[in-house]
């Protein structure tokens with residue numbers, strides 16, 4: 097069997113609503129989605145349709161009201177919060193629109209952090225973080241704190257941090273949404289190169305059709321379901 101076709105993330109029959117009674121808001125209604133090993137998928141959908149909700153469910157930050165979320169073939173709904181947190185740390189990397197770096201730590205320390213939490217030694221974590229900084233062309237900024245970096249540099253550090261533990265799945269929620277178009281294109285190219293070079297599987301929410309077209313395939317949300325999407329048609 098082709099290893100590349102192995103699913104690393106599967107969402108099946110997902111329902112998610114917010115609120116109660118008359119004010120209930122149904123966001124996902126029987127949504128299905130599969131991300132295969134080594135695949136890059138763009139999630140392009142209008143604001144408020146549930147992109148962040150889908151990513152939060154995929155990353156085990158939220159529970160669905162119905163349906164199954166499998167990470168690496170393991171059904172995660174029935175697991176304890178501790179186990180879900182452990183799977184998230186081991187298997188999922190997140191990049192958000194805003195960098196969420198720890199302000200009191202340097203760029204390299206921010207990238208080392210998840211590796212140290214995962215049990216890697218200091219020297220090994222520093223070496224890997226240093227390589228990632230070089231790969232993202234910000235090796236010269238290693239000892240700077242986030243506030244001393246530009247928006248594009250902050251996002252490159254955040255991307256390096258998200259992939260530091262070689263996650264099974266990379267989830268990115270508008271990773272370049274806070275950047276000017278030129279910087280967004282540069283940062284997205286760096287993200288894409290890193291993902292492809294590492295053979296990572298990635299689900300990336302973006303409003304940017306030019307960036308979405310660079311992924312292996314695109315999906316959108318319509319009536320609470322995930323459907324195929326052609327960004328060229330927009």
Ligand SMILES: Nc1ncnc2c1ncn2[C@@H]1O[C@H](COP(=O)(O)OP(=O)(O)OP(=O)(O)O)[C@@H](O)[C@H]1O
Nearest residue numbers: 114115121123141142143144145146147148149150
């Ligand atoms: N915790 C919550 N409580 C109530 N409503 C929520 C909650 N989280 C999200 N929503 C609502 O669910 C809908 C989908 O939100 P979500 O953030 O997933 O959309 P999105 O597609 O990511 O939007 P955007 O592109 O603007 O970030 C929105 O109408 C939002 O207001």
